[in-house]
């Protein structure tokens with residue numbers, strides 16, 4: 001994996017060895033809150049302006065018909081993950097941006113920690129509290145790290161007066 005970061009934009013090159021392909025992924029702040037924003041080649045070129053010329057050349061050569069454009073969102077840490085009998089795991093508890101590749105990994109670790117807590121605690125209520133106490137400090141950190149690269153000023157510039165989560169389309 002290679003990642004290039006600048007001005008709120010991240011560019012990844014991810015080898016897909018089993019397919020003999022390379023995934024070329026650009027993540028940028030976008031004021032359009034749609035799940036699938038309309039993006040032209042010129043928009044994408046403007047996003048990578050100032051990056052290494054090889055990245056600009058790859059972008060210029062993209063077949064836009066084969067480019068998948070989708071929105072990604074994260075959430076602020078959730079204070080409580082459980083009631084006495086219902087509990088959140090995975091993205092429902094701590095959805096994070098994908099930049100550290102930790103979302104699915106965290107969901108799997110949640111499941112393991114929850115199983116351990118249910119085995120060890122003397123009640124469901126105690127198990128759920130124990131599970132949260134073990135996992136939340138880890139995922140709070142991962143959520144913060146996964147947001148890094150976009151400063152508060154950059155977020156304010158694109159989403160004035162809003163938090164990124166507020167930019168999601170309302171159902």
Ligand SMILES: Cc1cc2nc3c(=O)[nH]c(=O)nc-3n(C[C@H](O)[C@H](O)[C@H](O)COP(=O)(O)OP(=O)(O)OC[C@H]3O[C@@H](n4cnc5c(N)ncnc54)[C@H](O)[C@@H]3O)c2cc1C
Nearest residue numbers: 072089090091092096097098100101102103104105106107
């Ligand atoms: C672009 C991108 C790249 C990523 N790369 C990585 C990576 O490299 N490594 C990594 O670890 N993670 C990565 N992730 C994150 C990972 O995909 C998620 O963290 C993970 O899928 C979360 O699993 P989950 O089971 O909690 O939620 P989900 O996978 O979202 O599962 C929730 C399920 O519930 C279903 N559902 C929703 N509402 C209802 C309903 N009302 N009734 C019934 N079913 C419902 C949904 O259809 C879905 O199938 C990436 C995410 C993105 C967007």
